[in-house]
Amino acid sequence: MYRDPEVIVERIESWLKEQIVAAGAKGGVVGISGGVDSAVVAVLLKRVFGGNMLSVIMPCESLHSDVEHAELLARTFKLPCITVDLGPAFKGLLSALPSDMNIIPVARANIKPRLRMTTLYLLGQQHGYLVCGTGNKVEITVGYFTKYGDGGVDLLPLGDLLKGEVRNVAKLLGVPEEIVNKAPSAGLWEGQTDEGEMGFTYDALDRYLALGEGDERVAKFVEGARRRTEHKRLPPPICQIG
Structure with missing residues (x-):
């Protein structure tokens, strides 16, 4: 089900270079949350652009x-941070x-991203x-991201990767195990996890x-x-006047 992580890394690194050069940019910036998705994007940016990333x-x-996991990642890979x-x-x-x-909880939480x-x-x-997003294929497909929050980016390097593929790439790159294995969370409120939500x-x-496999639920x-x-996933619709 999952593709070869070495092939994935090679393709994403080549794609990042193509996209950023074509845009006339110098490198990429990414927010690191302490989770595996942002860890993979940050490490790939460092591998491709060296010091020209943040x-x-x-x-x-x-x-x-x-915060501790994000700091651990930055120390481990000597990321500009x-x-x-x-x-x-x-x-x-x-x-x-x-x-x-009376602000509803989800509206309050979405201020953060x-x-x-x-x-x-x-x-x-x-x-x-360029701003590099951390969304993977599952999150993008089901809309599990905040519009104009973590969905507001220039590039989505992981957008075609399943979550298991992200984890496999992280292991290949040497991302610390405590980051790879932690329960995925957007960190919007205490105790929140992606899978739980x-x-x-x-x-x-x-x-x-x-594979198209799964029960009806x-x-x-x-x-x-x-x-x-x-x-x-679409640009805002425009009202066309005749």
Whole structure:
């Protein structure tokens, strides 16, 4: 089911170079969350562009362990890295809203990836880098990303990879085991995990997308999510006037 990780790495590295050179950019910038997807993108950028890349740790009510894992990755691979604490900006935005506004949890949580997107584009423009996203094929297919948040990027190096393929590439690259094996999470609130929120394991979703295998519940979830989130994968529609 999973493709050769060595072939995947070779193709992505070649593609990154092609895309960034074609855009007239110098390298890439990526937010590192302490998870395996962002770890793989950051390491690939370092392998291709050396010092012409930037990894950015952006805590925002984040778990301490996630920040520790992001810092571990940066140390292990000697990544150019900065930390931008978005906690004050997050709290400042909330405090600017009407005090009687009852903000629903998902709207509150989605502020975080949108602040991160703004930060990455600022740094990308500052350095002449393209913003590299960390979404994989499963997340993109079912719309498991924040529109104009972690979905707001220039390039998606992992966009054709199943989650298991991302893990295999991470192992090949030497990403620390505690990052490879941790439960995937967007870190939007304490205790949140991708699989818990979606209601399915990545292994089950990988198998459905790769082989069309899975029970009726998996098929119903994937196809329903694909339809509901189509707007996230398309440019905004334009009203054509005659």
